[in-house]
Amino acid sequence: MESSTNGLAERIRDHARTRPDAIALIFEGRETGYGAFDRNASRVANALIAAGCRPGDRVAYLGKNRDIYFEYWIGAVKAGLVTVPVNWRLAPPEVAYILNDCRPRVILCEPEFLDRVTGIDALILVTDPAGDHPVFTPWRDAQPDADPHRDAGYDGAVLQLYTSGTTGNPKGAMLSNRSLLGVRASVPAEELPEWYRWSAEDVSLIAMPVFHISGSGWGVWTLQHGARGIVVREFDPERVLDLLVAHHITKIMLVPTALRILCDHPAAAETDFSFLKTICYGGSAIPLDLLRQAIAVIGCGFAQMYGMTETAGTIVGLPPEDHDPEGSPRMRGIGIPLPGVRVRIVDAEGRDLPAGEVGEIVVASQANMIGYFDRPEATAETVDAEGWLRTGDAGWMDADGYLYLADRIKDMIITGGENVYPAEVENALYSHPDVADVAVIGVPDPKWGEAVKAIVVPAAGASPDPAALIAWARERIAAYKAPKTVDFRADLPRNPSGKVLRRLLREDYG
Incomplete structure (x- = not known):
């Protein structure tokens, strides 16, 4: 079991001390070892401090997946700041709403999205040369690599992700070190489901967008275990196939629609996927015909993951052994809670319901968010005084403790x-x-x-x-x-x- 005080930045420091030459991230031919990653993050932290950022300030990222996003994020953690990755697919007014809500001191932006940050009172950095904005890499490298050690506490916010806004304006869910790491840190590795375990020998594909928990969270899983992460800007089935083979990727996270695209690709049938251990998927259940196709084409284990931004991602999983190509009742479910995660099904008054009855899914675990940024009333409506978080999802539980999703309450x-x-x-x-x-x-x-x-x-x-x-x-x-x-x-x-x-x-x- 890992120390509960071992936050995100300390994980990187540990890997840098013990395995400095092990590769942390690969992005478009650029390899960064854990030692270099740690030093770069320290330079970022010092640059942010020199820019006037104070503990608790927000810094934003507006761009597609890049390796430097993770350096920027961990650097912000070392400076005691909170990183806000913003959905680049949003319309300009939607981006403006989020930036005005979180009030970042610094924004790291890809040049193609600069039009979304006009009028924002912040230092604008760019990933590549554009106009007279400072470019990230020389801005970072102008600073010393002495670690400032200004990390927030284990329960302090380190990441702020905005909800998808399916109803009303998006809210910034504040996630702490504990939210992102606590479920694993509180349970011995051997008690975790096999599909959920990671090691330093794993190689992961970071293909989901980093503005979503499935992107940033998957990156955290990779880095906290000292594994190797292959970062891609966007999901491209042909590119993904090449990377899977070239790097012998062992773990990948996809949504079912992306999995179907991958399986339908003409080259997939000719590819040897024997190195791939697990495909984790989320967002929706996997249709039975797609599972059969994926088993035939890829042949690895499949695990469905259920979670949400407010729970820092996965809290319930349907393990590979419950994925039956002939179909089974459990295939219609979302699985069983991870160790350390408590789940109840309650009625409108908060009373527990018996097995088989539909109610709202509420969860309590170390993965729960701190709350919504500057939204105390919305936070109180979502998380009660005992730490039970209302998911807004309707579901039911069978006699064996398996959960089944009925729908969003509001739907x-x-x-x-x-x-x-x-x-x-x-x-x-x-x-x-x-x-x-x-x-x-x-x-x-x-x-x-x-x-x-x-x-x-x-x-x-x-x-x-x-x-x-x-x-x-x-x-x-x-x-x-x-x-x-x-x-x-x-x-x-x-x-x-x-x-x-x-x-x-x-x-x-x-």
Whole structure:
């Protein structure tokens, strides 16, 4: 078991002392060992301090994945600061909202996104030469590499990630060293599930965007264990295939849609994936046909991860042994809590519900966020005095302690006084061979209050009949849950973690 006082920066210091030449990160041909990484992070810390940053200040990053993001982040940790990676896919007004909310003293920005930071009162650094802005590398290297050791405490904030904003404005979830490291640090390694264990011999692919917990969090898992991380700007299936083979990557995290792209790539069938131990995925359940395809093409273990920004990522996992290519009830679930994570299913009054009954999933663990930045009321609504965090997800637990996700509480449809969870309807329609993707929403209805509508992405070459899909659903779920109408689209709007943005669909359909 690791010391509970061993925060992010101290992990890097430890690896730099014991394995300075071991490779920490590789990015587009550039290799950085743990010793050099640690020294560069110290230079960043000194540069931020010289720029006038004080403990607790925010510094932002607006760009795609790069190795220097992690140096910037750990440098900020060494200076006692909080890093805010911002979603570069957002529209300029959305970026402006986040920057105005977190009030960063320094922003590290890729040149293509400079138009998003105009009017912000901060020192603007650029990753590559652009105008008269200071360039990150010479700005960093102008400082000494003496470590300032100004780290925040184990419970101090080190990362601030903004929620996806599926309803209302995004909120900045503050994550501490404990949030990011505590679940692993509190449990002996041998008590962790095998798929969740890491070692210094692992090689990981850091392909998910760093503005999301699946990107920054996956990077943390890599660095805290002294493993090697291969950083890619964006997910590109052809590039990913090349990197998997070239570096013998052992661990990778993807959303199911990215996994399908990877498996469908013509070169995948000819690739030897024997070095790959585990593919972790999240954002949504893996369709059975995709699991079968992935097992046939790749052949490694698969683990579903459930978590959220407010829980610093994964708190529940469906292990490889529960991934049955023939299908099983557990394949429809999200798995079992990790060691040290407590989960309850509660009703609207916070009372525990028995196995099999749907309620809200609430969790307590060291991974829970500190709270929302400058949002004490929103924090109090989400985390109670005993540390139980309301996920906003509806779900249920079976007698064996496996969790099943029903839906987001706010996405529940009330039709004729009956509660309908979209995920249940979607699961019924997913099983139809002509359905590649589906989302279910409630739309205004003069008779029922809300009516169930399905938006379907047809399978390649298929032209499904709406009436046939409705009949298919009625055979598998209660008639009142079946869609009243079916529309077709080429794709569904999703956030970076792969979750369907039902809010946008509801707006489209009034």
